[in-house]
Amino acid sequence: MGAVAESDDQVQKSTLEAFADTILPGVKRSPDDRAIAGVCDDPGAVEAGALELLNDPATGVAAGLGPLSQALNAHAVAYAGEHGLSLDEDVPPFVALDYENRVALVERLTSPGHPEQSGWVLLAMFSNMAFDSAAHLSTGEAIANGHPGLLQMGFAKPDSDGLWRFPDFSYGRELAKRHPETTESGSPA
Amino acid sequence: MSAVESTDVLIVGSGFGGSITAYHLAAGGAKVVVLERGPWLEGKDFDHDYLLGKSYTRVFDFVAGDGMSVLGGNCVGGGSVVYFAALPRAPRYVFERQGSIGRRVWPAAITRDTLEPWYDRVSEVLPVSQQSWNDISYAGGLWAAACNHSGHTANPVPVGIDTAKCTNCNWMMAGCRFDAKRSMLFNYLPAALSHGTEIRPLHEVQKISRNEDGGYRVHYNNIDEVDYRVATGSGVIDAKIVILAAGAGATPVILQRSEEELGAMPHGVGRYFSGNGERLNTAIINEERVGEVLGLRRPNGAVYEANQIGKGPVVACWDNVDGSKPEYSRFSMEQLYFPPGLGTILAQVPGKSGATWFGKEKKEMLKRWKSWLTIFLMTEDDNEGVFGPPPPTGNAYRISQQMLGKGPLRYDPTPNTLRGWAEADAAAKEILEKDGLATVAPWTNDLVGAYTVHPLSSCRIGDDPATSALDDRHELRGHPGIFVTDGSSVPTALTVNPALTIAALAERAVPGIIEAARSRGVDVTYGAPLPNAAASRPVTGSAA
Numbered sequence: 001m002g003a004v005a006e007s008d009d010q011v012q013k014s015t016l017e018a019f020a021d022t023i024l025p026g027v028k029r030s031p032d033d034r035a036i037a038g039v040c041d042d043p044g045a046v047e048a049g050a051l052e053l054l055n056d057p058a059t060g061v062a063a064g065l066g067p068l069s070q071a072l073n074a075h076a077v078a079y080a081g082e083h084g085l086s087l088d089e090d091v092p093p094f095v096a097l098d099y100e101n102r103v104a105l106v107e108r109l110t111s112p113g114h115p116e117q118s119g120w121v122l123l124a125m126f127s128n129m130a131f132d133s134a135a136h137l138s139t140g141e142a143i144a145n146g147h148p149g150l151l152q153m154g155f156a157k158p159d160s161d162g163l164w165r166f167p168d169f170s171y172g173r174e175l176a177k178r179h180p181e182t183t184e185s186g187s188p189a
Numbered sequence: 190m191s192a193v194e195s196t197d198v199l200i201v202g203s204g205f206g207g208s209i210t211a212y213h214l215a216a217g218g219a220k221v222v223v224l225e226r227g228p229w230l231e232g233k234d235f236d237h238d239y240l241l242g243k244s245y246t247r248v249f250d251f252v253a254g255d256g257m258s259v260l261g262g263n264c265v266g267g268g269s270v271v272y273f274a275a276l277p278r279a280p281r282y283v284f285e286r287q288g289s290i291g292r293r294v295w296p297a298a299i300t301r302d303t304l305e306p307w308y309d310r311v312s313e314v315l316p317v318s319q320q321s322w323n324d325i326s327y328a329g330g331l332w333a334a335a336c337n338h339s340g341h342t343a344n345p346v347p348v349g350i351d352t353a354k355c356t357n358c359n360w361m362m363a364g365c366r367f368d369a370k371r372s373m374l375f376n377y378l379p380a381a382l383s384h385g386t387e388i389r390p391l392h393e394v395q396k397i398s399r400n401e402d403g404g405y406r407v408h409y410n411n412i413d414e415v416d417y418r419v420a421t422g423s424g425v426i427d428a429k430i431v432i433l434a435a436g437a438g439a440t441p442v443i444l445q446r447s448e449e450e451l452g453a454m455p456h457g458v459g460r461y462f463s464g465n466g467e468r469l470n471t472a473i474i475n476e477e478r479v480g481e482v483l484g485l486r487r488p489n490g491a492v493y494e495a496n497q498i499g500k501g502p503v504v505a506c507w508d509n510v511d512g513s514k515p516e517y518s519r520f521s522m523e524q525l526y527f528p529p530g531l532g533t534i535l536a537q538v539p540g541k542s543g544a545t546w547f548g549k550e551k552k553e554m555l556k557r558w559k560s561w562l563t564i565f566l567m568t569e570d571d572n573e574g575v576f577g578p579p580p581p582t583g584n585a586y587r588i589s590q591q592m593l594g595k596g597p598l599r600y601d602p603t604p605n606t607l608r609g610w611a612e613a614d615a616a617a618k619e620i621l622e623k624d625g626l627a628t629v630a631p632w633t634n635d636l637v638g639a640y641t642v643h644p645l646s647s648c649r650i651g652d653d654p655a656t657s658a659l660d661d662r663h664e665l666r667g668h669p670g671i672f673v674t675d676g677s678s679v680p681t682a683l684t685v686n687p688a689l690t691i692a693a694l695a696e697r698a699v700p701g702i703i704e705a706a707r708s709r710g711v712d713v714t715y716g717a718p719l720p721n722a723a724a725s726r727p728v729t730g731s732a733a
Contacts, residue, residue: 023547024555039549045215058241060418060589092436099549101522107544112635118253118595122588124547125534132529132555133239140238147403153558156497163366165236165356166498168488174322176343179507186319186347187278188510188685 008066011092013051015069018095020127022102024149034091037099038139043148044075048131056136061122068119069094072109079105196222197711199407199428201394201443204267205688206372206434206675209311209695210702214430215384217703222426223386224409226393226435226583227263230270231374237532242415244361246591251531252438252584254598257464257574258637259438259644260531263417263592265390268688269372269677270364270437273501273525273687274349276317278308278693280513282519289571289605292475294680295580295651296661299697307693314719315349315371317689324352324684326499327423331474332485332524339620346523346686350500359499359526363424363454369500380720382576393420393583394443397431397671398450403710404429404709405670410582418587427632429709430670430702434695437462437677438596439584441658444648444665446579446726455666457658458648462574462598464641466520467683468566468610469527470617470629473557482624494559499526502565502686504639509616510684517569517609522617525565526721528560535636536561539628546633561625566613567684570606572646575599600638640676643687648673649680650694662701663694669707674698 016033026044028036036046065149069092076093079101080086087096096106109120129135131149134142140162143150158164181189197219200207207223215221228247236243241419250263262268281301288294311317311348325345336343349371363371368375382388382550391412398406407426413419433440450453480492487495505523511520527533538545538554545551577597580586585594602610614631621627632640638687651657654666663678665671672693676687683690703715 024552025549030585035229040552044552058243058246058590060587060593089458094724103544103548106547110544110636125531128534128547129239129530131552132533132558135239135241135530138238138240138243143223149555152552152556154497154556155492158237162358164358164360166495167359168252168500169326169357169495171325171327171330171485171487172323175325175330176337176341176504178344179342179510182344182507183278185278185317186345188507188630 006028012066012069015072015094016051016054016065016103017046017121019072020045020104020130022099022106023124023127024131025099034095038103039099042152045127048147048149049134049136050127050130053126053130059126060124064119068123071116075109098140118170121125193406193425193427195427196579197428198430198432199224199426201407202434202436202675203373203378203388204262204269204436204675205373205692206436206695207267208269208377209692210432210434210674210699211386212377212381212720213699213715213717214703214706214713215381215386217469217713217715218362219355219706219711219713221381221386223388224392224394224407225265225267225388225389225390226412226413228266229265229388229390230364230641232366232368232385235366237358237366242591248364249581250593250594251592252594252596252598253637254596256602256638256639257598257600259596259598260640261436261438261644262640264364265371265376265388267562269460270374271362272688273361275346275502275523276312276689277347277348279683279685279690280510280512283681286516286569289603291658293581294651296650296660304693304697307697308689310696311689311692317347318504319347320345320352320454325503326357327493327495327613328499328526329503330564331479331485331493334485335620336506338483339623341506341620343504343506346502346505350487355500357499359497361501362528371617374533376720382697389702394435395582396443396447396450398447400427402471403670405431407431410580416590418590420582429711430706432674432702433671433673435674436675437647438598440673440675440677441576441647441652442579442597445576449670453667454647455654455658457651457656459525459576459645460631461572461649461656462571462576462600462644463572463641463646463682464574464600464605465643465645465687466568466570466609466684467639467641467643468568468613469532469535469627469632469640470564470566470614471632472562472564472621472629473539473554474480474560474562474627475625476560478625480539482626486666496526496559500606500629501526509613510527515606518612519684520566520568520609520613523565525563527563533629535632535640537630539630540662544635546636562621564617564621567618567682567686568609569612569682569684570609571603572681573603576646576647602639618719643676645676645687646681648677650678663698664701664705670709672698672702
C-alpha cells in the first residue's frame with residue numbers, strides 16, 4: 001500500500017509540475033526530466049517553487065491538488081484520443097503530452113465557459129505567482145537566495161533593512177504640456 | 190434578559206465613506222461604533238513582502254465574479270489604505286451622464302458645481318496637491334513624453350502624497366510603510382477616535398434587522414486574524430442609525446442578506462454595478478527607440494527600465510476627457526504600476542494570437558518586466574453589473590486564508606461598454622506604438638473577467654426610485670435610518686479615479702445623516718471643524 005501511495009504522490013507531483021511548466025516553462029533539471037517540457041533554457045515556474053506554493057495551506061487549493069491532477073490526466077487522455085495521439089505510459093498522461101499539446105489543453109481548460117475553469121485558473125494563478133512574486137517566500141530573502149523568477153524579471157534588491165527605496169526616480173523635467181482645461185488645483189475643469 | 194449593546198450610530202466599514210461620517214457624527218456628539226472586517230495596521234506593519242500572510246494579503250480583498258473581479262481594501266482605513274492616492278475631481282460631463290436609461294442619472298441636486306465645496310473640504314483635510322515634474326516617476330515621465338510625441342497633452346495627477354516622505358518604493362498599493370500616503374489613518378480616523386469613536390477590526394457585518402423601536406440591529410461575525418475563512422464568534426449591536434460603507438462589492442450583499450428581515454430592498458440594491466469602465470494595457474517598451482525618439486536618459490545611463498520605481502499613477506492624458514464627445518467615447522489614460530502576481534498573469538504578449546497570458550512567450554515578456562509600462566484606462570461603462578444571491582457569510586466564498594474569494598457579481602459588458610473599451614485601448618496603442626516606442630496589449634478578460642480597482646454604483650443615489658437604491662441624501666429607499674456612503678452610492682463611472690468623489694459625496698451626506706439622527710433622538714449637531722491633518726497622529730490599533 002505504501003508503494004502505491006508513494007506512486008500516487010509522484011503522479012500528482014509530476015502532473016502538477018508539468019502544468020506549472022506549461023504556464024511558465026523552464027529548462028529540464030536533468031536529461032530524464034519528463035515533467036518539464038524543456039522549451040526554455042532557464043528555470044521556470046517549477047524551479048521557482050510552484051509546488052511549494054500550491055501546497056501552502058494559505059492558498060486554499062492544497063486540498064484540491066489531488067483531484068485536480070487526476071482530472072488533468074483524464075483530460076489529457078481524452079485530448080489524446082481526440083487528436084489520435086498515443087501516450088507514453090511510463091509517465092502520467094498530461095506529462096506524456098508534448099509542450100504544444102499541453103498548451104492547447106491548458107488553453108481549453110482555462111477558457112471562459114469551461115465548466116471547470118475556476119479550478120484551472122487558480123492552479124495557473126499560483127503557478128504563475130511562484131515565479132513572478134515568490135509568494136511562498138519572503139521577498140527579500142527570495143532575492144538574496146537567487147529566486148529564479150524574481151532574478152529573471154530583474155527585481156531590484158532591497159536596502160539593508162529589507163525595504164525598497166529609489167532615490168533616483170525621475171527624469172525631473174517637463175515632458176508634456178498640461179491639458180488646457182485644467183483647474184488651478186490640477187483637476188479636469 | 191440579556192443586555193444588547195447599543196450605540197447611536199453604527200458604521201460598517203472604515204474607508205472613505207465610513208471614516209468621514211464617523212468623524213462628523215462623533216465630533217457632533219453622537220456615540221459611534223465602526224465595524225471593520227479587516228485588521229488594524231499602521232505604517233510599521235506594512236511589509237515590503239509578497240509572502241502570503243504578510244500585510245500584502247491581509248489588507249486586500251480580491252473577489253472573482255462572473256465576468257468581473259473586484260480588488261478592494263480589507264483593513265482599518267479600507268480603500269484609502271490600498272489606493273494610489275490619485276485624487277482628481279470628476280469632469281463636469283460625468284454629472285450629466287444618461288447611461289443606458291436615456292435620461293440624466295445623477296440626482297438633480299448634484300452637479301460638478303454643487304459638489305465643488307465638498308471636494309474642497311476633503312482636499313483640505315487630506316490634503317490634495319498637484320505634483321511637480323520633479324515628483325514624476327520615470328514611468329510617468331515616459332508616458333508624458335510619449336503623449337507629447339503624439340501631439341497629446343499630459344497632466345501630473347493631483348495626489349494625496351507627502352512627497353517629502355515618499356521613497357518611490359512602489360509598494361504603496363499594499364499600505365504605505367513610510368507614512369507618505371494620505372489615507373484615512375492620518376486624518377478623519379484619528380480625529381474620529383479623539384471624539385470617542387470605537388473602531389473594531391476583524392468584525393464582518395452579515396446582516397441588519399429592524400427593532401420594534403424603529404432602530405436597527407446589526408449582526409456581525411468575528412473573523413480570525415490569520416484565516417479569514419474562520420469565524421471566531423458573533424454578536425449584535427443595536428443602533429438608531431446605520432451607515433453602510435463596506436464598499437461597492439460588499440454593501441449590496443449585506444443589504445440583500447438583510448432583505449428577509451428588513452423587507453424588500455429597492456430595485457437598485459445590487460444592480461447597476463460599474464467597474465468604472467476600467468482596462469489595463471501593458472506596453473513593452475523598446476528602450477532603444479525611446480532613447481532615440483523621445484531623448485530620455487536616466488542618470489545611470491539607462492533609458493527607462495524603471496517599471497518597479499515610483500508611486501502609482503502620476504501622469505494622466507485627459508485629451509479624451511472631453512464633454513463634447515458622445516457618451517462612451519470619453520476616457521482618461523493614466524500610467525500606473527501594478528505589482529506582480531495577479532496583475533502580471535493578466536498581461537498578454539503583444540502581437541500574438543491565442544492565449545498569450547501563459548507559455549514560453551509570456552516568460553520572455555516577464556524577463557523584460559523592467560521595461561513594462563502599464564496604462565490604466567477609465568472609460569464609461571453601462572452599469573451592467575448585477576449581484577446574485579449572497580454567499581452564506583461575507584461578500585464571497587473565501588478560497589484562500591486571505592485575499593482570494595469567489596463572489597456573486599455578474600458582469601456582461603454591453604456593446605456600449607465594449608465600444609468604449611476598444612476606443613480607449615486603441616488610443617493607448619496608437620500613442621505607445623508610434624515610431625516603434627513599444628508594443629501594447631490589453632490585459633486578458635478571459636481568466637477572471639474584467640477587473641476593477643474602483644467598484645462603484647451597486648446601491649446608487651438618484652431621483653428615480655426605479656433606478657436608484659438611495660435618495661439624494663444617501664438614505665436607503667423604504668428603510669429610513671439606513672444610509673450608504675461608500676463607492677456603491679456613486680451612480681456612474683467617472684472616467685477618472687473615484688476616491689475624491691466618493692469622499693466628497695460622503696462629506697455632502699453628513700448634514701442629512703445628522704438631521705436623521707436628531708429626528709431619532711440622538712443629541713448630535715453638525716458643524717465640527719474639519720480634521721487638521723497636520724495635527725493628527727497616525728491612528729493605531731492600540732488606541733482602541
